[in-house]
Amino acid sequence: MSKLVIPRKTVYRLSLYYRALQRLKANEVDTVSSAALAKAAGVKPTQLRKDLTYFGQFGTRGLGYNVAALSAQLTEVLGTTHLQPVILVGAGHLGSALLRYPGFAKEGFEVVAAFDADATRKRSRDLGVRVYPMEKVEEVVRKKRIKMAILTVPGTVAQEVANNLIAAGILAVLNFAPIILQVPDNVVVNNVDLAIELENLSYFIQ
Amino acid sequence: MSKLVIPRKTVYRLSLYYRALQRLKANEVDTVSSAALAKAAGVKPTQLRKDLTYFGQFGTRGLGYNVAALSAQLTEVLGTTHLQPVILVGAGHLGSALLRYPGFAKEGFEVVAAFDADATRKRSRDLGVRVYPMEKVEEVVRKKRIKMAILTVPGTVAQEVANNLIAAGILAVLNFAPIILQVPDNVVVNNVDLAIELENLSYFIQ
DNA sequence: CTGTGTGAAGGCTTTCACAGCC
DNA sequence: GGCTGTGAAAGCCTTCACACAG
Numbered sequence: 001m002s003k004l005v006i007p008r009k010t011v012y013r014l015s016l017y018y019r020a021l022q023r024l025k026a027n028e029v030d031t032v033s034s035a036a037l038a039k040a041a042g043v044k045p046t047q048l049r050k051d052l053t054y055f056g057q058f059g060t061r062g063l064g065y066n067v068a069a070l071s072a073q074l075t076e077v078l079g080t081t082h083l084q085p086v087i088l089v090g091a092g093h094l095g096s097a098l099l100r101y102p103g104f105a106k107e108g109f110e111v112v113a114a115f116d117a118d119a120t121r122k123r124s125r126d127l128g129v130r131v132y133p134m135e136k137v138e139e140v141v142r143k144k145r146i147k148m149a150i151l152t153v154p155g156t157v158a159q160e161v162a163n164n165l166i167a168a169g170i171l172a173v174l175n176f177a178p179i180i181l182q183v184p185d186n187v188v189v190n191n192v193d194l195a196i197e198l199e200n201l202s203y204f205i206q
Numbered sequence: 207m208s209k210l211v212i213p214r215k216t217v218y219r220l221s222l223y224y225r226a227l228q229r230l231k232a233n234e235v236d237t238v239s240s241a242a243l244a245k246a247a248g249v250k251p252t253q254l255r256k257d258l259t260y261f262g263q264f265g266t267r268g269l270g271y272n273v274a275a276l277s278a279q280l281t282e283v284l285g286t287t288h289l290q291p292v293i294l295v296g297a298g299h300l301g302s303a304l305l306r307y308p309g310f311a312k313e314g315f316e317v318v319a320a321f322d323a324d325a326t327r328k329r330s331r332d333l334g335v336r337v338y339p340m341e342k343v344e345e346v347v348r349k350k351r352i353k354m355a356i357l358t359v360p361g362t363v364a365q366e367v368a369n370n371l372i373a374a375g376i377l378a379v380l381n382f383a384p385i386i387l388q389v390p391d392n393v394v395v396n397n398v399d400l401a402i403e404l405e406n407l408s409y410f411i412q
Numbered sequence: 413c414t415g416t417g418t419g420a421a422g423g424c425t426t427t428c429a430c431a432g433c434c
Numbered sequence: 435g436g437c438t439g440t441g442a443a444a445g446c447c448t449t450c451a452c453a454c455a456g
Binding site for chain 4: 212239240241251255258259263264265266267268269270271
Binding site: 011012015016019020023040041057078079080082084086093094096097098100101103104106107108109131147148167171172173174179180182188190192193194195196197198199200201202203204205206 | 213217218220221222224225226238246247248284285286290292300301302303304306307309310312313314331340353354356360377378379380382386388394398399401402403404405406407408409410411412
């Protein structure tokens, strides 16, 4: 009922809160105030409280939030209760590094297969997952009903590859190529553009 | 005079426009309408025009924008006219991949040195830049007057390492560690959190 | 007295609508 | 006629102020 009314930015911050809660849990803290949690997440306390009200009331007045309970609620809202399979397309330098990046598995994502135009060149290194030739991508996506893809191919072919992925059934793309993908309305794209992040930083220290 | 009033989000989009213009230039297009450029950058035409008015008038009514001229103006505003030296701290999988990533140099950033707690383990591979032990970081930052750092150390030590960098004179950090860094007001941080981006995508395809 | 929940106010961005110029 | 430049309106998000609960 409430899902569609949660603002995009709030959803994003929920992940930050969740992260911070995991750290608190690891430190065996079991209650936290909005002030403390907000600081850990880099936001203002009122914003944290407002964000939480979008999907319920979880705190105890005068006390704060129960770490375990709030954590569970966030998992629920974010839909990260079950593992989500992901493919990686483009096993160059960046793609290979991401395959070895432990952060995805830690947050509940499993990279089940990787694809590259030149599958053989990468197979030799141990990437922990099989690298298939690009031609296989549609077949695998369809068969395993994969919905999410990490796209680390060169910008020149990114749109074309994205089109194929979408045709095969991919609904969400984490795009590292430095172009804006044109996609249908039902497909979500998040862009990670490292050069732009640097450029942006450099502006603010001029 | 105008720099401080340009909204943060506008600055970010200026980089997108710049990118799109480079592609147009490569294709020898020399005039572009706000509609076409906006599409390439993934925004609405009115937004593009509004963004540009923050620092001047560059178009010709009835015609559009001169690609080369607008491109030059953006370089000016973004302060990317001269090369900006950057250091990379933490040469693990992700850090090493970033060292080999051609996108930084292409956009005017030179990674001049890398640092790692275990400097020797990485030196063997050809990363195109020297990997120094972590203890050297303050010295290098001070001597070379480096202002920007890419932080790819584990989350557990990220805050501590960031403190050292800032003490040495770093003013901007591109942070890949999955924590929110607490920094003084004069320091800028941009966070890139790959797991959160994936989590965010997964929410929207539930 | 501490700390949450929330309507209302405020501020920031985006979008509209159209005047102005080529 | 086509397309930019821009004040005004709308929309969205954040912050405030304070009621309320433990």
